[in-house]
Amino acid sequence: MIAEIGQFVLILALVLAGVQATLPLWGAARGHNALMVLADRTAIGQAVALLIAFAALTHGFVTSDFSLTVVFQNSHSLKPMLYKVSGVWGNHEGSMLLWVLVLALFSAAVALFGRNLPPSLKARVLAVQAMIGVGFLAFIIFTSNPFARLSPAPLDGTGLNPLLQDPGLAFHPPLLYLGYVGFSMAFSFAVAALIEGRVDAAWARWVRPWTLAAWTFLTAGIALGSWWAYYELGWGGWWFWDPVENASFMPWLFGTALLHSAIVVEKRDALKSWTILLAILTFSMSLLGTFLVRSGVLTSVHAFATDPERGIFILAILALTIGIALTLFAIRAPGMKGGGLFAPVSREGALIFNNMLLTIAAGTVLLGTLYPLILEAFSGGTAKVSVGPPFFNATFVPIMVPLVIMMSIGPLLAWKRGTLRTAAHKLIPAAIATILAIGATFILVPEGPGLAPFAMGLAAWLAAGTLAEWAGRIKLFAIPVPESWRRLKGLPRAASGMTLAHLGLAIMIVGITGSSAWRTELITTLVPGESANGAGHTVTLSEISQGRGPNYNYERATLLITDNGREITTLTTERRFFPIAGQTTTEAGIYTTILSDLYGVIGERGRTPDTSDAWTVRFFVNPLVPWIWLGAMVMVFGGSLSLTDRRHRVGAPRRAAATDSTSQPSPVAAE
Amino acid sequence: MKRKHRRLMVVLTSLGLLGAAAALVLTAVEDSLVFFYTPSDLAERPTPPESLFRLGGLVEEGSVRKDGATTHFNVTDLQKTIPASFTGVLPDLFRPGQGVVAEGTLNPDGSFTATEVLAKHDETYMPKEVADALRESGQWRDESVAQ
Numbered sequence: 152m153i154a155e156i157g158q159f160v161l162i163l164a165l166v167l168a169g170v171q172a173t174l175p176l177w178g179a180a181r182g183h184n185a186l187m188v189l190a191d192r193t194a195i196g197q198a199v200a201l202l203i204a205f206a207a208l209t210h211g212f213v214t215s216d217f218s219l220t221v222v223f224q225n226s227h228s229l230k231p232m233l234y235k236v237s238g239v240w241g242n243h244e245g246s247m248l249l250w251v252l253v254l255a256l257f258s259a260a261v262a263l264f265g266r267n268l269p270p271s272l273k274a275r276v277l278a279v280q281a282m283i284g285v286g287f288l289a290f291i292i293f294t295s296n297p298f299a300r301l302s303p304a305p306l307d308g309t310g311l312n313p314l315l316q317d318p319g320l321a322f323h324p325p326l327l328y329l330g331y332v333g334f335s336m337a338f339s340f341a342v343a344a345l346i347e348g349r350v351d352a353a354w355a356r357w358v359r360p361w362t363l364a365a366w367t368f369l370t371a372g373i374a375l376g377s378w379w380a381y382y383e384l385g386w387g388g389w390w391f392w393d394p395v396e397n398a399s400f401m402p403w404l405f406g407t408a409l410l411h412s413a414i415v416v417e418k419r420d421a422l423k424s425w426t427i428l429l430a431i432l433t434f435s436m437s438l439l440g441t442f443l444v445r446s447g448v449l450t451s452v453h454a455f456a457t458d459p460e461r462g463i464f465i466l467a468i469l470a471l472t473i474g475i476a477l478t479l480f481a482i483r484a485p486g487m488k489g490g491g492l493f494a495p496v497s498r499e500g501a502l503i504f505n506n507m508l509l510t511i512a513a514g515t516v517l518l519g520t521l522y523p524l525i526l527e528a529f530s531g532g533t534a535k536v537s538v539g540p541p542f543f544n545a546t547f548v549p550i551m552v553p554l555v556i557m558m559s560i561g562p563l564l565a566w567k568r569g570t571l572r573t574a575a576h577k578l579i580p581a582a583i584a585t586i587l588a589i590g591a592t593f594i595l596v597p598e599g600p601g602l603a604p605f606a607m608g609l610a611a612w613l614a615a616g617t618l619a620e621w622a623g624r625i626k627l628f629a630i631p632v633p634e635s636w637r638r639l640k641g642l643p644r645a646a647s648g649m650t651l652a653h654l655g656l657a658i659m660i661v662g663i664t665g666s667s668a669w670r671t672e673l674i675t676t677l678v679p680g681e682s683a684n685g686a687g688h689t690v691t692l693s694e695i696s697q698g699r700g701p702n703y704n705y706e707r708a709t710l711l712i713t714d715n716g717r718e719i720t721t722l723t724t725e726r727r728f729f730p731i732a733g734q735t736t737t738e739a740g741i742y743t744t745i746l747s748d749l750y751g752v753i754g755e756r757g758r759t760p761d762t763s764d765a766w767t768v769r770f771f772v773n774p775l776v777p778w779i780w781l782g783a784m785v786m787v788f789g790g791s792l793s794l795t796d797r798r799h800r801v802g803a804p805r806r807a808a809a810t811d812s813t814s815q816p817s818p819v820a821a822e
Numbered sequence: 823m824k825r826k827h828r829r830l831m832v833v834l835t836s837l838g839l840l841g842a843a844a845a846l847v848l849t850a851v852e853d854s855l856v857f858f859y860t861p862s863d864l865a866e867r868p869t870p871p872e873s874l875f876r877l878g879g880l881v882e883e884g885s886v887r888k889d890g891a892t893t894h895f896n897v898t899d900l901q902k903t904i905p906a907s908f909t910g911v912l913p914d915l916f917r918p919g920q921g922v923v924a925e926g927t928l929n930p931d932g933s934f935t936a937t938e939v940l941a942k943h944d945e946t947y948m949p950k951e952v953a954d955a956l957r958e959s960g961q962w963r964d965e966s967v968a969q
Contacts, residue, residue: 314914384913385911385913385914492828493828495828495831503832504835507835507836507839508839511839511840511843514843515843515846515847518847522851522855534857535857535858536855536856536857536858537855537856537858537876538851538854538855538856539854539856539925540854541850541853541854542850542851542854542855545846545849545850545853545854546843546846546847546850549846550843550846674891674909674910674911675890675891676890676891726914734914734915735914735915736914737911737914752911753911754891754910754911754912755888755912757888757890767891767910767911769910769911
């Protein structure tokens with residue numbers, strides 16, 4: 152019964168989206184207030200309907216209603232409650248439902264909090280959102296219905312893929328979708344602005360918080376996914392340049408570019424058409440990512456449950472969305488004249504450079520990701536290739552180097568016309584820090600690739616340059632410290648957010664360098680009680696035990712790690728066998744310090760020549776890996792802090808009147 | 823600075839950057855494309871590939887043998903079979919009778935040394951290349967992996 156309600160509200164949401172995609176547009180064109188305000192109500196109605204649908208599906212999972220096909224295929228009565236809930240989005244149908252739910256929640260947020268938007272712009276934004284919603288709701292209802300019933304109902308389910316039964320992955324998809332789908336707001340604002348034919352500083356002020364929120368969620372989502380791959384897949388790596396990882400990374404790169412170019416529109420009234428184009432491209436990348444993940448056209452570690460019919464449907468949505476948006480752009484963009492003039496050496500110039508590098512970097516990632524598809528298509532399916540990490544390391548990394556160098560210089564340049572001399576003067580401490588970091592790395596870690604010290608120098612350059620800009624803002628040491636403290640407290644939160652986000656990247660570069668340059672590894676076979684030396688440590692397999700978890704059996708190994716006889720830690724690693732899925736997973740044992748991770752996993756039980764039981768043991772020393780997650784956390788914190796800036800709070804002062812004002816068809820015109 | 827000059831400058835800089843990126847991509851693509859072959863593909867080739875490639879097929883039943891940390895197994899597409907070996911911890915989904923994609927190089931004696939065995943998330947998942955290859959050799963039964 153509850154599932155039928157879910158089915159019903161899902162169709163209701165499609166109808167509402169259909170209304171919202173058409174009537175408000177007409178209303179905005181004709182100046183009919185009632186039709187424009189209709190968009191608010193349908194947006195809220197859609198969000199409520201989809202919340203009910205989502206709750207109905209969650210109910211199905213929580214109560215283990217195996218008469219629902221998705222529950223049968225992805226759940227089991229013995230599964231822990233957390234994974235029953237996360238199972239809702241741990242499958243194709245449920246994850247698409249989450250996708251449209253997030254889309255509808257963003258629309259509802261505009262309807263509720265976007266009170267200071269001009270009514271026609273708001274109606275058009277919501278209409279564009281609804282068009283995307285129509286596409287994806289139709290996709291769900293016609294190809295991936297989460298409420299399809301099975302008859303007769305099976306007694307028990309087949310279980311969620313054990314690899315997905317993990318707290319890190321339980322929250323990875325919702326965060327990722329908040330980011331992915333969040334960029335739809337930038338897209339809808341861009342298309343609405345194209346329809347209106349007007350882009351101004353106020354427009355950029357409305358777009359920025361949504362882009363920033365999406366960016367922050369996406370950063371957190373990607374970092375969480377990477378962390379999960381690191382400890383759960385048991386290879387000790389954290390990024391594989393896998394197509395699905397790239398699918399989430401490309402919108403991030405475009406989104407980062409958009410975040411920066413929107414600043415230029417807001418502050419200087421320039422780069423308008425470029426920013427519009429970026430907004431369209433960023434969301435196109437989100438759609439492309441959805442297509443790549445959901446169609447399974449690319450071989451990926453994430454490609455489960457694939458279906459060509461679904462792939463074609465999403466491809467059609469993708470083609471339509473991008474096609475219409477770009478056509479509209481081609482018609483309207485030439486009419487948009489940029490305002491502010493500026494010299495090449497200026498904040499604007501630096502931000503343009505940033506945008507060029509980010510989009511080119513995203514382009515190489517796109518090329519590397521799609522290349523196997525292109526080659527297969529051109530060779531008639533005979534040439535099958537994969538593009539691995541070497542390609543991305545050889546293209547993406549060199550493009551990032553000038554970008555990171557610029558990240559220290561750009562913020563120090565003045566708007567309109569800056570001088571390199573002033574910036575250079577402020578960057579003297581950063582240059583010293585860079586040289587010190589390169590020298591110290593050479594001396595402390597002489598082994599390893601020759602480029603590693605320079606990468607550390609780059610991180611030092613970015614960190615010191617960012618701090619120099621921050622110190623300049625609060626006039627640290629130039630005026631008495633209490634005075635600086637007062638300036639610090641008065642600093643706009645958006646500025647502190649930028650400082651933190653840039654510092655986060657510097658921290659992350661340290662982690663990436665450490666883990667890729669100086670990782671050491673030991674692979675051996677041990678019988679219990681035996682030791683082996685490698686990776687600078689002695690690894691002893693001290694104990695093997697067996698046991699039973701809630702829905703799996705495990706074999707647990709205790710590894711004693713010593714360094715020259717001094718005990719450092721014991722690592723506990725497990726191999727878990729899930730009888731329902733017939734699948735094994737590995738739980739790595741990780742000992743984290745600020746300088747490194749000690750990372751141990753056991754493999755299958757084997758036999759030594761004298762037929763006693765032996766286990767394959769893999770032990771890594773992953774230097775500085777914790778810095779990667781720390782850097783990501785600092786970036787996310789920076790993004791969140793910036794979001795709380797007064798200037799970013801759209802319509803916040805009038806939030807209290809949110810509920811009743813929807814019935815008043817007289818929105819206040821902005822400004 | 824005039825608007826026209828500024829635009830010219832932006833266009834030139836981006837062209838320069840694009841050119842540099844294109845050069846990077848072209849040089850990188852040369853060395854980092856990893857081709858995919860089945861055992862039959864290898865048998866048909868006049869000269870064995872010298873560089874790194876991916877070998878895909880099924881892990882032959884009864885062929886898996888452990889020797890310390892090294893595992894020996896046969897990769898088959900049910901037409902031709904290649905002996906392979908891998909040192910390290912195999913992914914959790916590595917099992918006899920299941921699809922496998924291994925990256926590595928061919929030895930002079932015709933055996934394959936894998937540097938990496940790719941893990942797949944789902945036990946019902948068949949690597950796409952393997953499925954295509956089996957379909958070509960007429961060994962694929964679509965219903966056998968239907969979800």
